[in-house]
Amino acid sequence: MIHTYRPIFILALLLTASVGILLANLGFGSSGWVWPRFFAHDSAGLLEYSIIMELRLPRVLAAFAAGGLLALAGTLIQVLTRNPLADPYILGISGGAAVGALLSILLGLPLLMQHLGAASGAFASLLLVIGLAHGDGAWTRQRLLLTGVVLASALGAVITLLLALAPETALRGMLFWLMGDLSGAPAPWLALIGLGILTLLTLPWVRDLNILTRGEASAASLGVAVHELRWGVYVLAAIATALAVITAGSIGFVGLLAPHLARLLVGTDHRFALPGAILLGGSLVMLADLLARTLIAPQQLPAGALIALIGAPLFLALLYRESKS
């Protein structure tokens, strides 16, 4: 019984932490803690209200959604490739999105086109990988990985080229996008609803995923429709990555870190590890964005750069504890 209660307890703890970080994000801004004065109808109160409702709330929701989506995609990709080093970006989706977004910045198109550019880049590379890696037999897993990795490095070269060609003024905008930045996160609702739907779609497969971690042959012999599962999982992960990248730029590390953290905390059973990873991913990005906004406020840092700074020590500490016990 202890084995089922412990993960649930930890999940509840993670949920509480997420809500706590969300509230902190609403309360803290460029001028320290301000008590929300929703019922004051003077102009200062109205300013507070619009700062919280129009700046901080969409931003924190976008942060949670992006983190959650990347954690979900990371978990799926790690099971799919059975490679603990895999993260959502190895499939070249973030590279495609980056090329689309940077190209539209370089051409001086408006912000909306930048998001659309990222979206079309992401989906173009998604289709490209599916198209190129589609095949059958034992080859497929390696082929999927290799196609993604090669596409990602080719796109990386294009990104470097775009950065070299960019005018000075646009360069910092581009770098912030590449590091992951939530300052202009569009429509958090899209990412949030996407996170909800994709999580619901993944849940029925969770038991199959647990079996798949033991190998495709044994999964197939246990009655799992491996082929369908593989493509389904891949498409879900790809869509999750694309949504996250469109929302917050290519935030690194969280897609690799959150799944591992979740497994260390609640175990390898994906019934718990998956929601755990989503909550952890969301919290990490929210926390990183909180620090990015407030550490040297009113100056701003890119949230993406802070995630590894928070996440890596946390991960190493947990890993160390695990190895001792």
Next chain:
Amino acid sequence: MKGARLILFTTLFCLISAFHAHAAETCVKNPDGSHFCLSQPAQRIISLAPHLTEMVFAVGAGEQLVGVVDHSDFPPAARTLPSLGNYNQPDMEMLLSLRPDLVLVWQSGASPAVLDTLQRLGIKVWVSRGEHIADISVELRSIGLLSGHTAKGAREAENFAHELHALTQARESARKVRGFYQIWPQPLITISNRHFIAEAMQHCGIENIVGTSSSLTPTWSVEAVLRARPELIMTSPPARDFESWSRWTDLPAVKNNALVILPPDVLMRPAPRVLEGIRALCTAADRVRAIQISSDASP
């Protein structure tokens, strides 16, 4: 790096002065106190920054200019000159083949590798500071001297100082207008007080709400802008998504209808044309002051 360059320059200077102690040399004093000398005024000049191209033309040495870099689009005659490409990575082979006897470089725009190569090739390089508005007069004089247009350079320098004074003396004591300058919308990048554009704003009595900061062009928070209630928000083309400020209807700048797109390039280049930019800035500030006065007058 700067120290090393300084030492190099001083050594070079000592060497040159040792060998040519008796020759009539053309020498200018740099802002850091060092001297830069040519044995005779330069006849084949290459400019590695658009503002330096403008200054060379301004002192009447446009004929001596043999090469420029991209974006050297003023005066129109500069467009017909051979371009060496990006200011940061100029085409060195082309540069050599143009046989310059003087290369003008902008301190903040020169890559150390390029400076190093030029030094190794034994090409005379004069580095423009181009950091403050006051540098413009000094550098007009220097470029005039180095190109053999001493009188014209001095005249242009005086004209510039005179016009700047005429334009700004009244405004510097006028009511301060709180202003915010946007370089880039996402992330929101602005300028701190040490920046060239902030200096131009001060000349027009516009107070930069950003103030001093460790960075010349800090990434700023939208919240902080809303709280500081700027009366004037400015940017320069391409003015990407600049209109998105107008959704903050309570912001004085929006109420004043004072979201201003300033003329292109001129405020980015420490050259005499910056006066055009300062004029536009001052006009915008005057308009805000007038609105304030009329709204104070009405009950």
